[in-house]
Amino acid sequence: MSNLKIPSSWDLPENQATLEEIYLNRRSFLEQIGEVTVGALVLSALPGFLASAQASEAGSQNSTGGGSKKEEVPPNFQNRITPENLVTRYNNFYEFSTNKASIWHLAKKLPLEKWTLKISGQVAKPRTLDLEKLLRGISLEQRVYRLRCVETWSAIIPWTGFPLRDLIKALDPLSTARYIKFQTFLDPNAAAGQKERFWEPWPYTEGLSMTEAMHPLAFLAVGIYGHPLPPQNGAPIRLVVPWKYGFKSIKS
Numbered sequence: 001m002s003n004l005k006i007p008s009s010w011d012l013p014e015n016q017a018t019l020e021e022i023y024l025n026r027r028s029f030l031e032q033i034g035e036v037t038v039g040a041l042v043l044s045a046l047p048g049f050l051a052s053a054q055a056s057e058a059g060s061q062n063s064t065g066g067g068s069k070k071e072e073v074p075p076n077f078q079n080r081i082t083p084e085n086l087v088t089r090y091n092n093f094y095e096f097s098t099n100k101a102s103i104w105h106l107a108k109k110l111p112l113e114k115w116t117l118k119i120s121g122q123v124a125k126p127r128t129l130d131l132e133k134l135l136r137g138i139s140l141e142q143r144v145y146r147l148r149c150v151e152t153w154s155a156i157i158p159w160t161g162f163p164l165r166d167l168i169k170a171l172d173p174l175s176t177a178r179y180i181k182f183q184t185f186l187d188p189n190a191a192a193g194q195k196e197r198f199w200e201p202w203p204y205t206e207g208l209s210m211t212e213a214m215h216p217l218a219f220l221a222v223g224i225y226g227h228p229l230p231p232q233n234g235a236p237i238r239l240v241v242p243w244k245y246g247f248k249s250i251k252s
Helices: 022-033 039-062 102-107 131-136 164-169 192-196
Strands: 116-119 128-132 143-148 153-161 179-183 205-209 219-224 236-240
Touching: 039 164, 128 131, 153 164, 164 219
Parallel strands: none
Antiparallel strands: 116 128, 143 153, 153 219, 179 205, 219 236
């Protein structure tokens, strides 16, 4: 019997993936202007910087020089992927700080070894899962999603992970379960924000309806840009819900 795979409506055909030379042109451009890592510059210049980077890339793609005919490049979601250095240097993670430019450094204190996921509530068998063992039995995939923030900025990011619903099915929730509550870590010794912002109801908690959680686009990410998640982006595992604002995509 032959196997028939029915593609999802949002699957990206291989011929629409970003060409290597386009990616390298963007990397070269970023190296020329230098990385944006200073706090004040990151906070004030991010939207303009992204626009400049994309405009420069568009110019390099559409012009062949010497008065020759311009080569038309079709619009492509993949061509607008946000440069990695911006995604890893511009972060909201109040557990560590409210200063976006300092998160990448402060988050290094979070111990990621032997990470576990505690499953409780309306499931057939409450348990604690070892993340490393869990990932050994899961087939990972890459998806490109736009992360939108209520602060009116967004980033297009290639995520590596697996559908949330795959984990939910494996946990055998009861028919009475209607919502899923997610809680992040609690470690004030590693995350200064949890100690300094004592009025916050730590650990951070978010929720989805079961219908939302079972949606095929709801995703648990363990990597970005082809490598494991860095701490500032929610390592070792985080939720990504592309149709909701970023604060719903709980980290760590």
